[in-house]
Amino acid sequence: MDSVGVVLAMLLAVVASGYLVRIIPLSLPLPLVQIVLGAVIAGVFNHGVTLDPEFFFLVFLPPLLFLDGWRMPKDGLFHDKGVILQLALGLVLFTVIGAGYLIHWLIPAMPLPVAFALAAIVSPTDPVAVSSITARVPIPKRLMHILEGESLLNDASGLVCFRFAVAAALTGGFSLASASLTFLWVALAGLGLGVGVTLAVSFAQRWLSQHFGEESGSPILISLLIPFGAYLLAERLQASGILAAVAAGITMSYVELTGRALATTRVQRTAVWNTVQFSLNGIMFVLLGEQLPSLLRGAAESVEQSGHLNPGWLAVYALAISLGLTLLRFVWVAVALRLTLFRARRRGEPLTRPHWRLILATSLAGVRGAITMAGVMTLPLAMPDGAPFPARDLAVFLATAVILLSLVMANLGLPRLLRGLKLPEEPAERQEEDRARREAATAAIAAIERAQRELLRDTAEADLHSQAAARVIALYQRRLDGGASSESAEQLRKAERIESALRLAGLQAEREAVFHLARHARISDETSRKLVREIDLVESRYR
Incomplete structure (x- = not known):
């Protein structure tokens, strides 16, 4: 009954956070409010929730990634596909390598594969978090489309890199050639299975409804089950369940264009999915706050193993990693922009150099959120020989700190950077x-x-x-x-x-x-x- 009480308290905290974020005059981002409420719940119940990483990964990620793919504006994705791929693939690899070595240099007690795993899981961005911040100030729609497309693809690329790094930490070895071949299978098979599951389920549902009819709630329930089916099938075949869920969502957006669903079904389904998205995102951040006390204790022990007796080094590590991530993103965006302008100049296309504040805003908009939270919780609890996974609590705490600091930096910086900035009209x-x-x-x-x-x-x-x-x-x-x-x-x-x-x-x-x-x-x-x-x-x- 205690566990049931904690779950109900977390759901109540998610509901309360939606009201508190409007009542508090400080204009705090919703995730920060949910984290604080989670910490309050931990203090009231005096114990934490023990999480099964694989169960956590299965419950939270497939529906969120599926919904991202479903609602992603494809015209913006294809129009700026070059920029989006640079951010979603190139920037992720750049971040994993650069931040991985930075973390290992800062914390020698953290093995290099674990440092790479931490760098990989903090590389994906969260457009839901940044949109809650930019709602108070104008932001170019094209930039929002780029950020949404980036987050959709870098979720997949970051989580795939994360799994390779975790596998290297567990086995103690890493082969680039083997990893490359595995990545091709994982990616292509995952994408194919996601597309196939959505098309097969949609065809079967349509055939059954035409011949036998269906209950009004069946299409909604089927849409909720598709991401889990695609994810589980892909994982069963050693492919990427993450990419399968994303591909299933993108395919669902094309299936939706056939217009075969009833109007009432679409209205009700939208309400259900909005509730699912709000609940899952909220529970993850509440759960993060609920685990903060125990994570802080475990992280302090890991810091002592690195030779620092003062727990204040945790703040130094978190701030250094957050600044490093922002700097890596700024360098990548600036270099990529110069290359894009250079190629446009060679083709004779008209050039429109964006304002420097817009470039800096793009760097600050790399807010981490739900995907980072869900992924870092899946770090194994133990090694194959039964020993504790090295620096797990420290890695989870640092990922949590990066989420918090990125939210605070964006909340303070983006409104000031974008306020008063003349944005091009989009007729x-x-x-x-x-x-x-x-x-x-x-x-x-x-x-x-x-x-x-x-x-x-x-x-x-x-x-x-x-x-x-x-x-x-x-x-x-x-x-x-x-x-x-x-x-x-x-x-x-x-x-x-x-x-x-x-x-x-x-x-x-x-x-x-x-x-x-x-x-x-x-x-x-x-x-x-x-x-x-x-x-x-x-x-x-x-x-």
Whole structure:
């Protein structure tokens, strides 16, 4: 019962954190508030939660990575794929090597493979944490897309490097050739399995629903199970479950463009996934705070083994690693920008040099969060011979400190760097949204007229059908020429029933037009998702 009480207390802390972050006048990031609440829970219950690393990894990572892939704006991903790959792959390797040697130099008692593992797990960034900070100040959407794409891919690359480093720490050996071949299998098989699982499940679900029907909650439950199925299958075949979950999420976004799911299902599923994301992210940070006292004691013992009797060295290590990570990121971003400008100059393309504050903001935006927290908790508790894993508590504590310091640095630095900065206008998004609305309205009017002709079989109610159709068409006509609709007061109940049938026909055509534009890359995922959600909400009323 004590464990159940701790779990319920953590869930309550997640709920409370959402209110406290709005009440506290200091504008603290949500993760910091959740960590403090976790520490309070540890003090009240006077004991910590013993975690099974593999269980922790399985429960938290697949759904979060799946959702990242599902909601990632693919147009931004493909438009800036070069920059994103530089950050997600090149910067991760640069960080693992540079920060790994820095950590080992600072703490000789920490073996080099463990130092590399710590460097790998603090390399992924968390866009959820940085978006909670940048919500108070303007930030270019293109930069946010780059940060989101980077976090999606560097989650996978950082965690794969982390697993190789942990394997080297457990076995005591590392072969570059063997690791390269293993990486190819792990990556390609993981991606293929993630795509295959989503396509197979979606096809099976569609076939079963067409032939036998389904419960309204089944599609939502299936979407929750897909990331776990992809992850477990990939791990079973010695591939990357991490990449499988990411690939499954990206594939799900393409499956969604078919528009076969019911409007009410999409609305309910979005609410469920938002709750899952908020809960899992929150529980991880609350759990982090709950474990802080025991981690601090274990880290202090590890510091004593390195020859430092003063626990204050923990703060020195944490600050040095955080500054080192920021410096490595700044160097990589600055060099990558120079190379990009050089290649653009050679091709004769127009150059727009970003403001230096934007470059520094990109460096500070490397906030660590949920993925780092989930990954570091999976460090083995013991070596194959039963001995304790070397410097595990110290590594977990330092990863925790990096998360906290990166949040504080971004919270203090980003608003000041971005405030007052003139950002380029982005009219393309508004233009494509207007174009999508007009084309969807045109398709809806044509569908309503067809539906009116099919419904108009009883000539005695011809006027009623005409009035209902006119009311519905007028709603769409407003988007085209600004016309106004008139309200009919006669035979209201019967007219509303007819109007509902016509309205549903128009909404279906409107949604199909938006999906068609998205499938042919004429509008962005973000725009199509926004418009489809609006249509779904309206349709749920008429359903």
